Structure formats: structure tokens, C-alpha cells
Amino acid sequence: MRVLHIIDSGGLYGAETVLLNLAMEQEKAGVCAVIASIGEKGIGEKPLETEAQKRGIDAVKFRMTPGPNLPGMLRVLRYAVSNNFDILHSHGFKGNVAFGFIPKRLRRLPLVATLHGYTGTEGLSKKRIYEWLDLKSLRHIDAVVLVSRGMLSNRGISRMGHVDFHVVNNGIPDRDLTTDGPEVRQPDLEIAEFCSRGFTVGSIGRLSPEKGHRYLIGALGLLVKRGIDARVVILGEGGEREALKRQAEDAGVPGRVLMPGYRANAGDYLPCFNIFALPSLTEGLSITLLEAMQAGVPVIASRVGGIPEVLEDGLCGMLVEPSREDLLAEGIYGIFHRRNEARQAAERARMRVRDHYSIRAMAGGYLRIYEELLKDRSRKTEVRRRRSEVRRLGGGEAKR
Numbered sequence: 001m002r003v004l005h006i007i008d009s010g011g012l013y014g015a016e017t018v019l020l021n022l023a024m025e026q027e028k029a030g031v032c033a034v035i036a037s038i039g040e041k042g043i044g045e046k047p048l049e050t051e052a053q054k055r056g057i058d059a060v061k062f063r064m065t066p067g068p069n070l071p072g073m074l075r076v077l078r079y080a081v082s083n084n085f086d087i088l089h090s091h092g093f094k095g096n097v098a099f100g101f102i103p104k105r106l107r108r109l110p111l112v113a114t115l116h117g118y119t120g121t122e123g124l125s126k127k128r129i130y131e132w133l134d135l136k137s138l139r140h141i142d143a144v145v146l147v148s149r150g151m152l153s154n155r156g157i158s159r160m161g162h163v164d165f166h167v168v169n170n171g172i173p174d175r176d177l178t179t180d181g182p183e184v185r186q187p188d189l190e191i192a193e194f195c196s197r198g199f200t201v202g203s204i205g206r207l208s209p210e211k212g213h214r215y216l217i218g219a220l221g222l223l224v225k226r227g228i229d230a231r232v233v234i235l236g237e238g239g240e241r242e243a244l245k246r247q248a249e250d251a252g253v254p255g256r257v258l259m260p261g262y263r264a265n266a267g268d269y270l271p272c273f274n275i276f277a278l279p280s281l282t283e284g285l286s287i288t289l290l291e292a293m294q295a296g297v298p299v300i301a302s303r304v305g306g307i308p309e310v311l312e313d314g315l316c317g318m319l320v321e322p323s324r325e326d327l328l329a330e331g332i333y334g335i336f337h338r339r340n341e342a343r344q345a346a347e348r349a350r351m352r353v354r355d356h357y358s359i360r361a362m363a364g365g366y367l368r369i370y371e372e373l374l375k376d377r378s379r380k381t382e383v384r385r386r387r388s389e390v391r392r393l394g395g396g397e398a399k400r
Contacts, residue, residue, distance in 0.1 A: 001031045001370060002085040004097035008038040011237070012047040012264050014287040015116040017360075018147070018170050019091055020048070023057045025363035026188030031370075034085075035059040036076050038094060040066050043104060046262060073098035076174070080109060087112060087370050090141075093134040100137030101384075103236065110373040112366070113138065114145045115157070117284030125312050127379035131156065138163050143369050148285035148306025169306075170285040171362030172353065177296055189268075191233060194258045195272040199230045201332060202264045202273030202297075204288040205280070207238030207259070212302065214240075214247055214256060218325030219279075224245060226329075228336060230256070235269065237262040249285075270295040275335055275342075283307055290357050293349035298342035300331045301362055309359070316349035318342075 008018045024032035034057075037049050052059035058081065064072030077099070078087060089112045090096050096113045103147045135156050138144050144163055144328060151157055157165070173225060179281045194200070194329045201220070205211040213234055223230045234244070234257070248257040263269070266288070270276065276292035276299050285287075285307035290310070292299055299317030311317040318335065320327040335342045 001087070001372075002083070003031055003087045003089055003370065004036055004076075004083075004085045005035050005089045005091060006032060006036045006038065006082045006099070007048070007091040008094045009046055009048040009092075011206070011223065011262055012051055012286075013236075014170075015091055015114075016048045016051075017172075017287045018114075018177060020057065021051075021054060021171065021359045022049060022363055022366065025053055025359045026367075027057070029363060031367065033057065036062055036079070038062050038064065038072070038076070040064070041235065045195055052254070069094075070098060077102070077107065077109075080399065084164065085109060086374060089114070089366075091116065093130045096141065097130075097137045100140040104142075106141075109281045110142045110370075110377055112143045112145060112369060112373070113141045114147065115151065116147055117151070117282060135160060142373050144367070144377065145369065148309060150304075150306035150309050151284050152282070154282070154305070163224065166365075168362055168365035168369070169357055170290065171286060171357050171359040172275065172290045172294060173359055174354070188260070188263065191235075191258065191260055191269055192272055194231065194233060195269075197231065197301060198232060199274050199336060200272065201230060201275045201276045201277050202233045202235070203279070204235045205278075205286075206236050207234070207240040207244060209240060210281045211236075211240075212281050212322060213244055214275050215279045215323060215325040215328055216246060217251060217253070217257060218249050219329035220248075220253050220256060222329035223332060224253055224256065226333065228333065230332070230336070231258070232256065233258045233260075233269070233273070235260065235263050235266045265395065267291045267295075270297050273297055275300055277328070277332070278302065279322070280304060280307075281326055285310060287361060290353050293346070294353045295344045296343075296350045298335055298339075298346045300328065302337065312352065312353075315353050316345055318345075 005019055007019060025146040035052055037046060037059050039046055042395050051061045068262045071227055079345060088109050090099060091114050099111050138160055139162055142167055145166045145168050149167050203216055216232055220230060248254045270292050276303035276319040278286055278289050280302050302322040303319045304322050308319055311319060318331045320331045
């Protein structure tokens with residue numbers, strides 16, 4: 001079986017990590033997995049492409065003008081057909097929209113789309129329009145996959161009653177639970193030194209509104225006012241950087257907030273954190289959450305998307321309502337003063353990831369979807385062949 005994964009990546013975040021892990025596990029299982037990496041004309045190598053090369057995964061570059069680009073996506077389709085791929089697997093709105101709206105008789109190949117999460121953007125914006133088009137395209141896609149059952153509560157997804165959604169939980173590779181993980185590597189020792197100053201809350205993700213980092217900084221201001229010697233590290237990059245810096249200054253904690261930017265090896269820093277915080281306003285199933293649980297770091301996270309399911313409604317980590325910096329601060333304060341209980345929850349979390357969120361289980365879930373689609377295509381091809389044979393014989397066989 002040959003699968004072409006299609007993605008227009010903006011870094012090396014959750015969706016990209018899921019895709020790389022999936023492709024590696026598929027190769028182990030005998031599935032040929034190739035990544036079609038889409039990007040704008042004139043850009044250099046993307047982090048996803050660099051990481052794919054390091055892992056021995058084939059990544060073919062397709063450069064085109066930004067936005068929905070039908071001619072550019074048709075080049076991807078011609079590549080897939082001419083190289084005998086069996087399945088197209090889209091990871092993002094660009095592939096979903098372009099291939100979803102191509103008539104199936106022209107597309108020829110079964111199309112799978114994984115919804116890694118929606119931002120929940122309000123009002124009229126380019127991102128909101130893309131999400132609207134994405135949702136409209138789903139009815140034309142052969143199999144739509146959610147990365148957690150909790151995503152079914154998303155407002156846009158819950159209204160798509162005519163779409164038969166599949167659920168395949170995200171998974172991560174096994175790690176040696178007897179070690180504390182990789183050592184922090186130069187030149188990023190500033191992060192380790194910053195964390196060594198005292199109680200540190202860490203977060204990993206794009207600096208974008210839906211990640212809720214403003215509430216984490218607000219919570220830090222409240223904690224410091226209560227006399228807690230705490231600090232926050234946010235690993236990631238994005239358009240919210242300046243707004244977050246201003247917020248830290250307004251809250252009187254600029255020296256207690258470190259935003260060193262994007263780090264490809266962000267998971268390496270998890271052992272430096274006393275708490276991992278995920279204050280998102282919307283999530284599918286966060287890979288960084290799974291990695292923090294696997295690393296045995298106490299977790300506090302918003303009660304959104306698939307997070308409550310992963311944390312067993314609070315047994316494996318603390319859950320708080322989104323957009324509430326006061327509740328976030330109270331939760332962090334509780335973990336700070338009840339560290340034994342937090343460590344026990346973290347241990348349960350580590351075992352839960354091992355037992356329920358492996359890449360082996362994830363790859364197996366996708367393989368079953370692929371196989372069913374190929375069987376369905378084979379059945380339809382046979383029906384068309386028989387009908388064609390009947391017409392060729394002038395209906396004589398039908399009369400008999």
C-alpha cells in the first residue's frame with residue numbers, strides 16, 4: 001500500500017509531529033508513506049522537511065502561490081497518480097479543500113482527511129473563511145478522522161450530521177520510563193538556567209490566540225501577588241509575541257516570563273518544568289500534552305476538546321475552565337502546595353499514555369480505514385466493470 005500524506009506546515013508543532021510519527025510507524029508496518037510538503041514559492045526548506053530527512057522519510061516539495069491553489073494541488077494529484085499511490089491523506093485545510101472539491105471521478109484516489117483541531121475563530125477573517133471552506137469540503141471526503149472523541153463537541157463539527165466521522169487517537173512513541181529524558185542541549189541552556197531559579201510552569205505551542213497563553217501570563221501575575229516565587233516559559237513562535245510581552249509588563253512580571261521562540265526539540269525541556277500548562281481555548285488532542293504526561297510532569301489544562309478524556313476527567317491531571325486566569329492561578333497554586341498528590345496524578349498519566357496513546361495503535365487505526373476504503377473502491381470498480389460488460393453485450397446477459 002502506498003500513502004501520500006499532504007500538508008502545508010507552518011513549523012514543527014502537533015500536527016507535524018503526529019504526521020512524522022505516523023509515517024515512521026507505517027513504514028515499519030510495510031506501508032509506503034511519502035509526505036507531499038506544500039509551501040510558498042521562494043521559501044527554503046521547511047522544518048518538517050528537515051526533520052523528515054533526519055528520520056529517513058521521503059518528503060517531496062511542492063511550491064506554489066499562497067491560498068487555495070487548484071493548479072498547484074493538481075500537480076500534487078498528478079504526482080500521486082503517476083507514482084501509483086493508493087491513498088491520499090490530507091492534514092490541513094489546503095488539502096481538504098482542494099481535493100475535497102475535486103469530483104471523485106477525476107480525483108480517482110480515495111481521500112482521507114485528519115482534523116487535527118480548529119481554532120474556533122470568531123468574526124470575519126481569512127482564517128475563519130478557510131475553516132468554513134474546510135467544513136464544507138468534508139462532505140466530499142471519503143473518510144474524515146478526528147484525533148479525539150472530544151472533538152465531536154466542536155460547534156462546527158457537531159453541525160456536520162451528514163458526515164460519518166472516524167476517531168483515531170493521536171499517539172506518541174514509547175520512551176524509556178526509567179530515565180528523565182534527553183539532556184537539554186546547547187545553545188538552549190538559557191532555558192534550563194531560567195527554570196533552575198525556582199518553581200516553573202512551562203507551555204509549548206504557537207503564540208496564537210487559541211492557545212490561551214495570555215491567561216497563563218495573567219495567572220502568573222496573580223500567583224506572584226500571592227507570594228509564589230513562580231515563572232513561566234512558553235516555547236513557540238507566532239503573531240501574539242508582542243501582545244504577550246506587553247501583558248507581562250502590565251502584570252508586573254516581565255522578568256518572570258521567558259519566550260525564547262520556536263524549538264524543534266521542545267519536548268526535551270519538559271523535565272525542566274515543575275508543571276506543564278495547556279491553557280488552550282480549543283484543542284483536538286495535543287501531542288505536547290501526551291509528551292508531558294509521558295515525561296511524568298504534573299499537568300494543568302483547559303477543559304476543552306479531547307483533553308478531559310485524555311486526563312480521565314482530572315484523575316491524571318488538573319482541569320480548569322478555559323479563559324479563566326483566576327481558576328488557572330488557583331489550580332497552579334494547588335499543585336504548588338500539594339506536590340505529592342500532583343506526582344501521583346502524573347504517574348497515573350504516564351501509565352495512561354503508555355497503555356492508550358501509542359503510535360502503534362494510531363497507525364493501526366488508520367490502516368483499518370485505508371483498507372476499508374480500498375475494499376470499497378474495489379467493489380465499486382467491479383460493479384462498474386459488470387455494468388460495462390452488460391452494456392457491451394447489449395443487455396443480453398441481463399435478459400438471461
